[in-house]
Amino acid sequence: MKSSAEIVIIGAGISGLATAYNLAVRGMKDIVVIEKGYITSGSTGRCGAGVRQQWGTEMNCRLSKASCEILENLEEILDYKRSIEFKQGGYLLFATTEKEVEQFEKNVTLQNSLGINSSMLSIDEALEIVPDMNTEGVMAFAFHQKDGHANPFHTTFAYAEAARRLGVEINTYTTVTGIKVENGRIESVITDKGEIKTHRILNAAGGFAKDIGRMVGVELPLKPERHEILVTEPVEPILGPMLMSFSWNFYIQQEPNGTFIMGYGEPNNPESQKIDSSWHFAQEMARKAIGVYPPLSRVRVVRQWAGLYMMTPDSQPIYGSIPGVDGFYIAAGFSGHGFMFGPITGVLMAEYILGEEPEIPINMLDVGRFERGELIYEPSVV
Amino acid sequence: MEEKTVVCRCEDITVEEIEELIDLGYDEIEEIKRITRCSMGPCQGRTCRNLLIQVVASKTGKKIDELHIPTYRPPAKNIKMTALAGGDEDEK
Numbered sequence: 267m268k269s270s271a272e273i274v275i276i277g278a279g280i281s282g283l284a285t286a287y288n289l290a291v292r293g294m295k296d297i298v299v300i301e302k303g304y305i306t307s308g309s310t311g312r313c314g315a316g317v318r319q320q321w322g323t324e325m326n327c328r329l330s331k332a333s334c335e336i337l338e339n340l341e342e343i344l345d346y347k348r349s350i351e352f353k354q355g356g357y358l359l360f361a362t363t364e365k366e367v368e369q370f371e372k373n374v375t376l377q378n379s380l381g382i383n384s385s386m387l388s389i390d391e392a393l394e395i396v397p398d399m400n401t402e403g404v405m406a407f408a409f410h411q412k413d414g415h416a417n418p419f420h421t422t423f424a425y426a427e428a429a430r431r432l433g434v435e436i437n438t439y440t441t442v443t444g445i446k447v448e449n450g451r452i453e454s455v456i457t458d459k460g461e462i463k464t465h466r467i468l469n470a471a472g473g474f475a476k477d478i479g480r481m482v483g484v485e486l487p488l489k490p491e492r493h494e495i496l497v498t499e500p501v502e503p504i505l506g507p508m509l510m511s512f513s514w515n516f517y518i519q520q521e522p523n524g525t526f527i528m529g530y531g532e533p534n535n536p537e538s539q540k541i542d543s544s545w546h547f548a549q550e551m552a553r554k555a556i557g558v559y560p561p562l563s564r565v566r567v568v569r570q571w572a573g574l575y576m577m578t579p580d581s582q583p584i585y586g587s588i589p590g591v592d593g594f595y596i597a598a599g600f601s602g603h604g605f606m607f608g609p610i611t612g613v614l615m616a617e618y619i620l621g622e623e624p625e626i627p628i629n630m631l632d633v634g635r636f637e638r639g640e641l642i643y644e645p646s647v648v
Numbered sequence: 649m650e651e652k653t654v655v656c657r658c659e660d661i662t663v664e665e666i667e668e669l670i671d672l673g674y675d676e677i678e679e680i681k682r683i684t685r686c687s688m689g690p691c692q693g694r695t696c697r698n699l700l701i702q703v704v705a706s707k708t709g710k711k712i713d714e715l716h717i718p719t720y721r722p723p724a725k726n727i728k729m730t731a732l733a734g735g736d737e738d739e740k
C-alpha cells in the first residue's frame with residue numbers, strides 16, 4: 267500500500283471507482299482506493315441495478331440521461347472485454363390515483379423537454395407490451411423504452427480494471443479507521459494496514475458515509491436504511507420492461523438471464539446498518555408480485571438478501587465538499603438510486619475535485635442545501 | 649487440441665479463465681465469483697468451491713489461510729411464489 271497519495275477514495279463501489287477512473291483518465295496520479303471488503307461488497311453488489319430516466323426533477327432527469335448514455339457505450343469507453351449486460355427493456359410505471367396520473371403527465375412533459383422520449387400509455391397500450399399483467403386499479407402508465415438494467419458487478423469491475431490500468435491502487439480488505447485533520451485541512455487517512463499521507467479524501471462509503479463524516483467531526487444529514495430484495499429461478503424471457511409503482515410500492519424486473527428480481531420499500535423504515543433478511547418481506551413481496559403479474563405465481567424464489575439505502579432528507583445525493591474541512595469531498599446519500607447515477611457521479615466528481623466546471627452543475631446538490639432550506643423534492647421514488 | 653480443465657461445471661468456467669482474471673488484477677475469490685458466476689450456479693459451490701480456492705492460491709502464490717474465503721451459502725430457498733404469498737408466519 268502506498269504511504270502517500272494525491273487522493274484517497276474511501277469505498278470501492280460504483281461511486282468510488284467511477285470517480286477514481288475519471289480522475290485518472292484526466293491525468294491525476296497517485297490515486298488510492300480503500301475498501302473494507304471486496305469490490306462491490308457494499309450496496310452496489312446488493313442492488314436491483316435498475317436504470318431509469320423517468321424522473322420528476324430536471325436535475326435527476328439530466329443526471330440519469332447522461333449516465334444512461336455512458337452505460338450504452340461503457341464497454342468501449344473502458345475497453346472492457348466482457349459485457350455489462352445493459353438491457354434497455356423500458357420501465358413501465360403504474361399510475362393508480364388521479365394525483366399520480368397528473369404527476370406522471372407533468373413528469374413526461376419535463377422529460378420530453380430534456381430529450382427523454384417517455385410517454386403516457388393507456389391500459390390497452392400497456393397490455394400490448396406486457397399482455398399478462400393485471401391492470402385492475404391502474405388508471406394509466408408512463409413508459410420509456412431506454413430505461414432498463416445493467417449487471418452491477420460487471421459495470422463496477424469495468425471501472426476497476428480501467429482504473430488499475432491507469433495506475434490506480436485499489437486496496438481491498440482494508441478499513442479506514444480514522445482521518446487526521448490539522449488546522450482544518452486533511453493530513454492523512456488511517457487504516458488498519460497503515461497510514462496514508464494525503465490532503466484529499468473522497469467519502470464514497472455508501473451506507474457508511476455518515477461514519478466517515480464523523481471521523482472529521484461532521485454530522486452529515488444521512489440515514490442508512492435496510493432494503494430487501496429477492497431473486498427467482500431463471501425462466502424463459504416473458505417480461506420486457508421493469509414494472510414499478512410508487513403508490514403501490516414495488517419494482518419487478520426480469521434480468522437478461524431469465525431470473526426476476528423484485529423489491530419494495532418498507533414504510534417508516536428505521537435507521538439501521540443491518541442487512542439481514544426477513545420472512546415478512548418475502549411474503550409481502552410475493553403477494554404484491556402475484557397481484558400485478560400473475561405468471562409469477564408458478565416461479566420459485568431462490569434467494570433473498572438486503573442492502574443499505576443511504577437516505578438524505580430530500581432523497582437526492584450529496585455531491586461536493588464539506589465547508590470547514592479542506593480537502594474532504596463527498597459523493598453519497600443516493601437514496602436508493604446510486605447505481606444508475608454512478609457513471610455520471612464519476613465524471614462530475616472528478617471535474618469538481620480537479621477544479622473544473624462540472625458538465626452538469628452540481629452546486630445545488632451540496633451539503634449546504636439542507637441548512638439553507640433549499641431541498642429538492644423528487645416526487646418519484648420507491 | 650489443448651486440454652481445458654473445468655473448475656465450475658454449472659457455469660462452464662476453466663482454470664485458464666480464472667488465471668486470466670488473476671493476471672488482470674483480480675486476486676479475491678469474492679470478485680472472481682461475481683465476474684464468472686463460478687460457484688454461484690445450481691450447485692452453489694458444492695463441487696467447485698474448493699477447486700476455485702486452490703487455483704487462486706497456486707496462481708497468486710498465497711497460502712490458503714491468507715485468502716478471504718467466502719462463507720458457504722446453502723441454496724437457501726426454493727419456494728413457489730404462490731406458496732410464499734399464502735405462506736404461514738411460522739414457516740422458516
Ligand SMILES: Cc1cc2nc3c(=O)[nH]c(=O)nc-3n(C[C@H](O)[C@H](O)[C@H](O)COP(=O)(O)OP(=O)(O)OC[C@H]3O[C@@H](n4cnc5c(N)ncnc54)[C@H](O)[C@@H]3O)c2cc1C
Nearest residue numbers: 277279281302308309310313314316442472573604605606
Ligand atoms: C435492495 C437494493 C436495491 C437497489 N436498487 C437500485 C436500483 O435498482 N437502481 C439504482 O440505481 N440503485 C439501486 N440501489 C441503490 C444502490 O445500490 C446504491 O445507491 C449504490 O450502489 C451506491 O454506490 P456507492 O458506490 O456510493 O456505495 P457502495 O456500493 O455501498 O460502496 C461503498 C463502499 O465503501 C466501503 N466502506 C464503507 N466504510 C468503509 C471504511 N471505513 N473503510 C473502507 N471501506 C469502507 C463499503 O464496504 C462499500 O463497499 C439499491 C440498493 C439496495 C440496497
